[in-house]
Amino acid sequence: MQISAVEAVDVRKTYGQTEALRGVSFTAEAGRVTAILGPNGAGKTTCLRILSTSLMPTAGSARVLGCDLIREVRQIRRRIAVVPQGAFPDSMLTGWELVYGYLVARGIPRKVAAERAERYLRRLGLWDVRKRTTDTYSGGMRRRVMIGMALASEAPLIFLDEPSTGLDPEAKREVWELLHEVRGGTSLVLTTHLMDEVEALADWVVILSQGEIIAQGTVEDLCAQAPGRxxxxxxxxxxxxxxxxxxxxxxxxxxxxxxxxxxxxxxxxxxxxxxxxxxxxxxxxxxxxxxxxxxxxxxxxxxxxxxxxx
Incomplete structure (x- = not known):
């Protein structure tokens, strides 16, 4: 029996009197792309941070790759990779140093790390600038480095918080193509507010509003929610x-x-x-x-x- 990538049950998060998440329950199947969609302030990033172990839930439970979110944090962290929203790489390092160094730090053998770093840097259009420090990169290039680090890990589960932020249309399409290629071997859970991103990538869609799931299903299921065909x-x-x-x-x-x-x-x-x-x-x-x-x-x-x- 295949283990789900994520099983969230009644996950809640409260900040003082503010309920950021109010009982979120959904399953992200292994090898699929699950998109969490919703307006700004809906709770998308909070949900992703909890499931990727950087934030503790106030209540509820979840299993990530079969591991308990509360009791088996270390096991989860060894098997996931994360692209946080708005995060940028160390500007003093080159693109090569960031991707290759990240893989070696994860315990990947140096030869394998070098092969993967080259493959993903080439795939993301960053090979020719690999020796430049990232303070010379554009915002979109720095974002692609972050995505390259996560994808090159080939972790069983990768969380991406608004991966297309700062990307021009051409770079966005390249990233989508790469995400589409790695699906199957890797489970992807991403947050976004871009409809075209969801239509291009998602097998399953969860819509959040004010900390609650108000709908979930396939893209076709949600298209059918429109007032007419x-x-x-x-x-x-x-x-x-x-x-x-x-x-x-x-x-x-x-x-x-x-x-x-x-x-x-x-x-x-x-x-x-x-x-x-x-x-x-x-x-x-x-x-x-x-x-x-x-x-x-x-x-x-x-x-x-x-x-x-x-």
Whole structure:
């Protein structure tokens, strides 16, 4: 029987009167990519820090690679690697010294460490600058060094807190490709607020809001939480009141997203928008649509509970 990478049961964290996590329970399967998604302040980083043993929970329990989070911390730390949010490498060391030295410090034989350091530095586009100290690197390059250190460890489980922070679009895609390649042999648990990152990588998605899990499932499961299977996008110059009789209307940037109640409503909406000289496009509902719908339903429930004095 394969051991799960993470099994969290009713994990809680309190800072004074503030409940950062309020009973988080989920399983991250071995060899898969589990993404923890949510708005800023949802508890994503707190959850990751607890599961990676850098922060103790207030209550609840968890097993990481089959080891108890409280009683077997040393065993866990020997078998995981972590890319913290906003962390940067020692600026006085070169890219090579950081990756190679980190692997040797983990007890990996020097020959193997050298081979891995070269492989991952090349894969992340850092080989040509490996002899430069990282104070000469851009922010994105320093972030890639941190990711390279963790991935080169080839640890059974790697935690990544917002791995794409500071990366330009090209570097972000390169990192995603590498994360996709290592899955299977390595379990990945990452936090993010980027929908495209989740769609590109995740096998399982956990949505946190205000310290609670409000939904979890596959990307397809969460896309299905949207108000409809397809949406019509049009400029916000179109009065919202004209769209409301045709379905559910959501503000998305400088456009309205209409989820029509049926095919007839969709055709009427197209005619309405085009009749006012505006452009219209029709798309399938996305993960972002499902995510926003889940957050909106959660907000409505919370507001209702407050009004009832719960």
């Amino acid at each position: 397809e949406k019509l996008l049009c400029p916000r110059d179109i009065p919202r009141e004209q769209l409301l009789p045709l379905g559910y209307v959501q503000e998305q940037g400088n456009r309205w997203a209409l989820f029509p109640r049926d095919t007839t409503a969709l055709h009427r909406a197209v005619d309405l928008v085009r009749g006012q000289g505006a452009e219209v496009s029709i798309q399938r509902a996305s993960l972002e649509d499902g995510y926003l719908a889940v957050l909106n339903r959660c907000a409505v429930r919370t507001e209702g509970a407050v009004q009832e004095g719960i």
